[in-house]
Amino acid sequence: MKHLIDSKYVRLAVVIVLGGLAGFLFTAFHLAPPQDRSITITAHKYAYDPPVLQVNRGDRIHLHLVAQDVTHGFYLEGYNLEAKMRPENDTFWVRHPSQGGDFEEVDEVSFVASRPGKFRYRCSITCGYMHPFMQGELIVRPNHLFSTSVGLSMGLLLGMLLVFRPSSQGVKK
Numbered sequence: 001m002k003h004l005i006d007s008k009y010v011r012l013a014v015v016i017v018l019g020g021l022a023g024f025l026f027t028a029f030h031l032a033p034p035q036d037r038s039i040t041i042t043a044h045k046y047a048y049d050p051p052v053l054q055v056n057r058g059d060r061i062h063l064h065l066v067a068q069d070v071t072h073g074f075y076l077e078g079y080n081l082e083a084k085m086r087p088e089n090d091t092f093w094v095r096h097p098s099q100g101g102d103f104e105e106v107d108e109v110s111f112v113a114s115r116p117g118k119f120r121y122r123c124s125i126t127c128g129y130m131h132p133f134m135q136g137e138l139i140v141r142p143n144h145l146f147s148t149s150v151g152l153s154m155g156l157l158l159g160m161l162l163v164f165r166p167s168s169q170g171v172k173k
């Protein structure tokens with residue numbers, strides 16, 4: 001039993017798991033910490049600029065909405081957010097549809113991208129004949145899977161280096 005626990009394979013497994021855990025914690029909390037992102041979306045007939053937004057899960061989005069030509073709307077799926085913007089206005093109007101409130105004038109709306117996935121945003125105010133095609137996409141990337149796989153690879157590498165390096169042969173206590 002004792003030589004089983006002492007065997008290099010058990011030590012390898014322990015090192016891989018510890019390395020994997022360390023790698024996971026490192027990538028989860030160091031490489032991709034939640035960020036504050038200031039994002040301006042400009043609406044014009046019949047598109048949003050940028051058309052696609054990519055953020056990481058957990059990021060706090062500070063959104064500023066601008067209309068370039070005529071009054072446009074902005075409805076973001078999945079995040080209960082609706083807005084309307086008028087040209088030549090630094091401010092815009094926001095409401096949270098599921099809470100049934102009125103539009104409120106703001107110069108920024110912020111929210112945490114807590115739900116991973118793809119969420120369409122589209123114009124909610126008829127602005128012309130191509131209005132139904134005016135939409136964009138918010139992509140919220142989950143970074144959990146990435147962190148775990150990087151962590152396990154690091155653990156495997158670390159384990160190989162520590163346990164199978166030539167100099168460790170026969171240096172048992």
Ligand SMILES: [Cu+2]
Nearest residue numbers: 123125127131
């Ligand atoms: Cu529109």
